[in-house]
Amino acid sequence: MLDICLLGCGGSMPTPNRSLTALLVAFQGRKILIDCGEGTQVSLKMVGWGFKSIDAICFTHYHADHVVGLPGLLLTIANSDRTEPLKLIGPVGLRQVVAGLTVIAPNLPYELELIEVGENERFTECMGGMTIHTLPVEHTIPCMAYGIEVKRERKFDPLKAKENNVPVQLWSKLQKGNVITHEGRQFTPGLVLGEERKGLKLFYSTDTRPTTQLGEFIKDADLFICEGMYGDDNDLNKALENKHMLFTEAARLAKNAKAKELWLTHYSPSLVEPENYLENAKMVFDNTHLGRDRTIKSLNFYD
Amino acid sequence: MLDICLLGCGGSMPTPNRSLTALLVAFQGRKILIDCGEGTQVSLKMVGWGFKSIDAICFTHYHADHVVGLPGLLLTIANSDRTEPLKLIGPVGLRQVVAGLTVIAPNLPYELELIEVGENERFTECMGGMTIHTLPVEHTIPCMAYGIEVKRERKFDPLKAKENNVPVQLWSKLQKGNVITHEGRQFTPGLVLGEERKGLKLFYSTDTRPTTQLGEFIKDADLFICEGMYGDDNDLNKALENKHMLFTEAARLAKNAKAKELWLTHYSPSLVEPENYLENAKMVFDNTHLGRDRTIKSLNFYD
Numbered sequence: 001m002l003d004i005c006l007l008g009c010g011g012s013m014p015t016p017n018r019s020l021t022a023l024l025v026a027f028q029g030r031k032i033l034i035d036c037g038e039g040t041q042v043s044l045k046m047v048g049w050g051f052k053s054i055d056a057i058c059f060t061h062y063h064a065d066h067v068v069g070l071p072g073l074l075l076t077i078a079n080s081d082r083t084e085p086l087k088l089i090g091p092v093g094l095r096q097v098v099a100g101l102t103v104i105a106p107n108l109p110y111e112l113e114l115i116e117v118g119e120n121e122r123f124t125e126c127m128g129g130m131t132i133h134t135l136p137v138e139h140t141i142p143c144m145a146y147g148i149e150v151k152r153e154r155k156f157d158p159l160k161a162k163e164n165n166v167p168v169q170l171w172s173k174l175q176k177g178n179v180i181t182h183e184g185r186q187f188t189p190g191l192v193l194g195e196e197r198k199g200l201k202l203f204y205s206t207d208t209r210p211t212t213q214l215g216e217f218i219k220d221a222d223l224f225i226c227e228g229m230y231g232d233d234n235d236l237n238k239a240l241e242n243k244h245m246l247f248t249e250a251a252r253l254a255k256n257a258k259a260k261e262l263w264l265t266h267y268s269p270s271l272v273e274p275e276n277y278l279e280n281a282k283m284v285f286d287n288t289h290l291g292r293d294r295t296i297k298s299l300n301f302y303d
Numbered sequence: 304m305l306d307i308c309l310l311g312c313g314g315s316m317p318t319p320n321r322s323l324t325a326l327l328v329a330f331q332g333r334k335i336l337i338d339c340g341e342g343t344q345v346s347l348k349m350v351g352w353g354f355k356s357i358d359a360i361c362f363t364h365y366h367a368d369h370v371v372g373l374p375g376l377l378l379t380i381a382n383s384d385r386t387e388p389l390k391l392i393g394p395v396g397l398r399q400v401v402a403g404l405t406v407i408a409p410n411l412p413y414e415l416e417l418i419e420v421g422e423n424e425r426f427t428e429c430m431g432g433m434t435i436h437t438l439p440v441e442h443t444i445p446c447m448a449y450g451i452e453v454k455r456e457r458k459f460d461p462l463k464a465k466e467n468n469v470p471v472q473l474w475s476k477l478q479k480g481n482v483i484t485h486e487g488r489q490f491t492p493g494l495v496l497g498e499e500r501k502g503l504k505l506f507y508s509t510d511t512r513p514t515t516q517l518g519e520f521i522k523d524a525d526l527f528i529c530e531g532m533y534g535d536d537n538d539l540n541k542a543l544e545n546k547h548m549l550f551t552e553a554a555r556l557a558k559n560a561k562a563k564e565l566w567l568t569h570y571s572p573s574l575v576e577p578e579n580y581l582e583n584a585k586m587v588f589d590n591t592h593l594g595r596d597r598t599i600k601s602l603n604f605y606d
Contacts, residue, residue: 038342042342045319067407071367072316072341072368097406100402100404101403101406102403103399103400105367
């Protein structure tokens with residue numbers, strides 16, 4: 001089960017009614033945070049999932065609404081008695097931004113491990129059972145979309161094991177993924193495991209135009225969390241100029257990628273009532289929802 | 304009239320129920336902000352006094368709860384179309400802190416004018432009719448208390464002008480503060496003005512132990528806004544160790560300085576119900592009030 005909390009739904013600047021867009025993802029007790037604007041730590045506190053088990057803070061880009069909250073959060077994590085290293089992942093510029101912002105958090109009780117992803121690079125790493133992927137997207141400064149995938153283990157199949165003449169004493173080790181040489185024969189896990197099973201795919205993309213690559217990246221998403229800076233299709237010129245998206249553009253991406261569900265977020269402060277434009281998006285992709293501060297969902301293998 | 308808004312009453316870290324301690328002061332349309340923690344700009348937005356007319360942002364010190372909000376606020380002020388220079392005032396380290404934090408706000412449409420006050424120095428400057436004073440206080444890092452004073456102009460006194468044989472055609476210019484030489488005689492404003500009148504004195508001090516110098520600094524305050532990190536007198540050791548104050552210590556400062564009114568603020572996150580300890584402070588200084596997020600008061604010459 002992959003637990004997801006959209007910590008905020010605002011874009012550009014924090015406002016009294018909306019926290020800034022950021023995403024908390026939890027799997028088997030470990031957590032990843034994507035983006036950290038001013039006030040993100042307050043939203044994290046309201047959710048109550050804890051600070052100490054956040055193993056990585058990922059940044060889409062370094063506009064202030066996605067990063068101002070970093071030094072305060074690092075200090076609050078320090079206050080939670082974390083001593084294990086913490087990963088910071090982001091596009092080019094990460095070292096400079098972190099060096100600048102941590103001028104007021106110079107003595108943390110844990111190490112920061114910085115992973116700076118090159119402008120045209122794609123990064124992949126498995127952390128605590130979750131695989132993080134990134135994709136460069138199209139904004140006014142270097143920006144990345146994130147995917148988080150969880151594999152579902154293949155089931156042990158005793159009939160298959162018997163058919164393949166696997167000695168019973170090897171079953172358990174093979175089930176755990178080991179390759180074993182026994183009496184001159186090599187046994188692989190595939191000899192005792194059933195078919196590949198569908199895992200879970202979550203994608204998060206803010207501050208970009210819709211691109212062909214993004215459409216491919218989010219293929220078969222269980223949940224796609226996407227910016228919807230503007231609700232009104234008449235704001236297309238603004239979206240083009242500021243490198244953001246309309247609700248309907250996000251919906252089209254979700255539809256074409258055969259996503260199961262779409263959450264819109266990162267609303268412009270001028271978009272006071274996003275619900276007025278939800279129908280536009282639903283006409284394109286029916287399972288569209290308006291993200292709200294601290295919207296929570298658990299993605300389940302069995303859904 | 305000096306308008307005062309305590310933007311928050313929390314200390315250490317932002318929490319869902321308290322904004323971080325910061326003070327907005329307005330006089331004749333111009334504004335000064337003291338401290339700018341994570342979320343201060345949200346509190347400013349809730350108050351609705353505007354961003355463009357903030358002429359100075361003053362820092363007591365550079366612990367994160369007093370400064371993380373700076374880059375976001377600078378961008379929001381930029382968004383308000385300000386082009387006039389903005390003063391940043393603070394103890395030693397200001398240049399380094401501002402250089403670090405503005406790594407994500409590199410292109411502001413106005414200049415930043417940095418005033419770094421030496422560790423044992425006292426700074427005074429008149430801005431928009433308000434005189435800002437600072438005093439070094441006793442915290443774990445260099446820290447300053449702030450005073451903001453507004454002078455009340457002396458009244459024009461026609462009887463005195465006549466007694467002093469001031470020609471009528473000079474009255475208006477002398478009333479405006481000019482010194483005039485007329486027919487070989489020098490005329491000073493004092494010849495036509497009544498007695499000195501009491502102005503307004505506001506003081507703001509967080510993150511310090513009570514010191515003799517602080518007691519002298521806040522003499523005759525109309526309003527003293529002071530940290531009360533701990534309500535319980537049994538927390539004295541914590542206060543000593545962390546260089547903070549008890550409610551009763553703040554009250555004693557106010558009493559000895561013959562302050563008119565005391566607001567407590569900068570409560571520890573562990574101090575969930577400060578009202579439980581208000582009586583302790585009132586036993587020492589009766590006109591003590593618990594500061595709350597966005598407590599507003601206008602100090603008036605006529606009070």
